[in-house]
Structure formats: structure tokens, C-alpha cells
Amino acid sequence: MFVIRVSFIFFFFLFILPSTVFSFTGLEMGKEEEEEEIGKELFPDILREEAVSRLNELGEVSDADGHLERTFMSPASKIAINLVQSWMEDAGLRTWVDQMGNVHGRADGMNSHAEALLIGSHLDTVIDAGIFDGPLGIVCAVSALKVLKIRGKLGNLKRPVEVIAFSDEEGVRFQSTFLGSAAISGTRPASALLISDKSGVTVQDVLKENSFDATEESYLQLKYDPQSVWGYIEVHIEQGPVLESVGLPLGVVKGIAGQTRLKVTVRGSQGHAGTVPMSMRQDPMTAAAELIVLLETMCKNPADFTSYDKHCNGFAAESLAGSLVCTVGEISSWPGASNVIPGQANNPNLPI
Numbered sequence: 431m432f433v434i435r436v437s438f439i440f441f442f443f444l445f446i447l448p449s450t451v452f453s454f455t456g457l458e459m460g461k462e463e464e465e466e467e468i469g470k471e472l473f474p475d476i477l478r479e480e481a482v483s484r485l486n487e488l489g490e491v492s493d494a495d496g497h498l499e500r501t502f503m504s505p506a507s508k509i510a511i512n513l514v515q516s517w518m519e520d521a522g523l524r525t526w527v528d529q530m531g532n533v534h535g536r537a538d539g540m541n542s543h544a545e546a547l548l549i550g551s552h553l554d555t556v557i558d559a560g561i562f563d564g565p566l567g568i569v570c571a572v573s574a575l576k577v578l579k580i581r582g583k584l585g586n587l588k589r590p591v592e593v594i595a596f597s598d599e600e601g602v603r604f605q606s607t608f609l610g611s612a613a614i615s616g617t618r619p620a621s622a623l624l625i626s627d628k629s630g631v632t633v634q635d636v637l638k639e640n641s642f643d644a645t646e647e648s649y650l651q652l653k654y655d656p657q658s659v660w661g662y663i664e665v666h667i668e669q670g671p672v673l674e675s676v677g678l679p680l681g682v683v684k685g686i687a688g689q690t691r692l693k694v695t696v697r698g699s700q701g702h703a704g705t706v707p708m709s710m711r712q713d714p715m716t717a718a719a720e721l722i723v724l725l726e727t728m729c730k731n732p733a734d735f736t737s738y739d740k741h742c743n744g745f746a747a748e749s750l751a752g753s754l755v756c757t758v759g760e761i762s763s764w765p766g767a768s769n770v771i772p773g774q775a776n777n778p779n780l781p782i
């Protein structure tokens with residue numbers, strides 16, 4: 431069922447994208463002329479067959495056997511960079527790989543100094559990823575521009591259009607998301623280069639290993655002047671079940687989830703499971719279970735809690751009740767034996 435939904439969204443987008451690009455880039459076409467042009471040829475060989483084949487091809491570029499895993503500057507990511515760059519060139523775009531490993535493909539159109547429309551998504555993946563998460567937004571954009579090239583329209587664009595395949599969005603290796611796009615938007619300082627992975631290897635080390643300058647100066651130069659950017663579009667596979675549940679093939683994102691991650695330790699009194707009476711126990715595992723259920727109840731019905739003042743960042747109770755989510759994804763106990771009342775319950779990665 432999931433595959434069916436994914437495909438439907440994908441094809442739907444591919445078919446509407448050419449008209450979207452026409453209107454966004456300000457090509458001077460009358461409505462009738464435009465409809466006639468679009469109706470004449472939908473380029474299924476490029477917008478469907480080739481795009482699907484490229485997504486499958488990229489889905490095979492993995493650092494792991496048996497599942498898709500492609501993290502920032504890994505061997506597989508370098509293969510993916512070259513692959514995407516070659517597709518961008520095939521679409522008639524001027525390409526380069528920047529100092530954070532982001533791949534760019536740009537069509538300057540008629541005015542290279544006009545504000546540019548950026549289109550893109552991320553090239554890295556989570557561990558055991560789906561093939562659409564990230565690459566869909568890259569492949570769709572490249573395919574759409576390739577159609578414009580074939581139609582001889584690429585040079586007629588009123589403003590530049592640039593596709594960017596971001597090197598890091600998921601933050602798997604460095605536990606620091608958006609390394610690629612944050613450098614371009616200028617939202618993360620150059621200290622990002624000093625973030626280290628579990629082995630103490632820094633972003634800077636990895637970049638240098640791959641022949642990038644990885645200096646503060648080269649990093650800061652990546653920032654785009656906001657005045658040079660007209661807009662940004664990203665096509666992304668839906669990662670939840672909502673569109674499918676309401677029978678919609680496509681949705682427009684109006685907001686994005688903000689995250690707060692907490693590591694919580696619940697301490698109690700460790701004891702023998704057979705001899706400590708229930709009335710004398712302070713069991714942190716059962717307390718943690720109650721906390722988890724309470725958290726779930728609060729997020730399902732935020733208006734029922736007195737500390738909630740009916741508003742949160744401009745969201746009223748009704749909308750918050752439908753969008754607020756919480757997850758307890760990891761838990762462990764110490765000492766973790768079936769015949770011992772735990773001394774504490776906590777995130778397994780926290781020190782005891």
C-alpha cells in the first residue's frame with residue numbers, strides 16, 4: 431500500500447511540474463499556448479521512465495549491504511555526488527560541487543544576475559532509508575529542467591534556476607542536521623566544521639580527506655546572499671500516513687515540525703524483586719511508564735491540562751491538538767535484570 435501511495439504522489443508531481451516551472455520562471459507564454467504546449471507532450475520517457483530509473487539507481491548507491499545508507503561524505507555519497515552531477519550536466523546545467531559537498535546545477539536563463547529560483551533536496555539518507563527520501567526532490571527538478579532543455583526553453587528563462595543536492599540533511603554521522611543547507615543559508619556558523627562524530631573525527635577532517643579546503647573562509651563563502659534568491663521549492667515524499675488516510679495525492683507544506691529532544695533519568699530505589707513489598711517500593715520503571723502515558727495524554731489533549739494557556743506559538747488549541755506529537759523512543763533500566771527492581775530508568779546512551 432505504501433508503494434502505491436508513493437508512486438502516485440511521484441507521478442502526479444512529475445506531470446504537473448513542467449507547468450509549475452514555466453509559471454515560476456516567468457516564461458512569457460499565453461495561457462492557451464501554454465496549455466497546448468503542455469498537452470502536446472508530457473515527456474513520459476524523461477519525467478517517468480528515466481526519473482524512476484534514476485531513483486532506483488541512486489537507491490542502489492549505499493554504504494551498506496542489504497539496505498540503503500548514505501551519510502555525509504561517505505564512499506557511497508561520493509558516488510552519488512558524481513552521479514547527480516552527471517545528470518545535471520545531461521540536463522544542460524552548469525554544475526559544481528561546493529566546499530560542503532553540495533552539488534549545484536544552474537541554468538542562468540536570460541539574466542544571470544536576476545534572483546534565482548532554487549530547487550533541491552538532500553542526497554544523504556537515514557540508515558535503512560527509502561529511495562524517495564531526498565532524491566525525489568533532486569531527480570524531479572533535474573528531469574523538469576531536462577525537458578526545458580529539450581524544448582529549447584532553458585536559455586529563455588527570465589531568471590536563473592538552480593538545482594541543489596544537499597550533502598547533509600539527516601545528520602546521521604555527526605548528529606547535526608542540515609550541514610549542507612545550513613552553510614548555504616548561513617544559519618550555522620563556521621564552528622560547524624568542528625563538530626565531531628562518535629570517533630572524534632570532525633566535519634573538517636572528513637572534508638579535508640576528500641580534498642575540500644574546509645577552512646572557515648571557504649565555509650563562510652558558501653552563504654547565498656538572500657537578495658540573490660527569488661524562492662525555493664522542495665518536493666519531498668510524505669513521511670507520514672496523513673495524505674493517504676485522507677485520499678490526497680499531493681499536499682503543500684505550510685509548516686514543518688520543530689523538535690525538542692530530552693534525555694530523562696528517573697531514579698528510584700534498587701531492590702530485590704522477590705523480597706521488597708509493593709508498599710515499600712520506589713520503582714523507576716513503573717514511574718517512567720506512568721510518565722510516558724501522561725505525556726501521550728497531554729499531547730493528545732493539550733487543552734485538558736491546566737498549565738496549557740490555550741496558545742502555543744500562535745497555534746490555537748484545536749490545531750495544536752492535531753499537530754502536537756511526542757515520542758519516547760528509547761528506554762533502558764539499571765541494572766536491567768528480571769529479578770531486580772531497577773535503580774533507575776533512562777536513555778540507554780546516558781551514563782549510569
Ligand SMILES: [Zn+2]
Pocket residue numbers: 552563564599666
Ligand atoms: Zn528527507
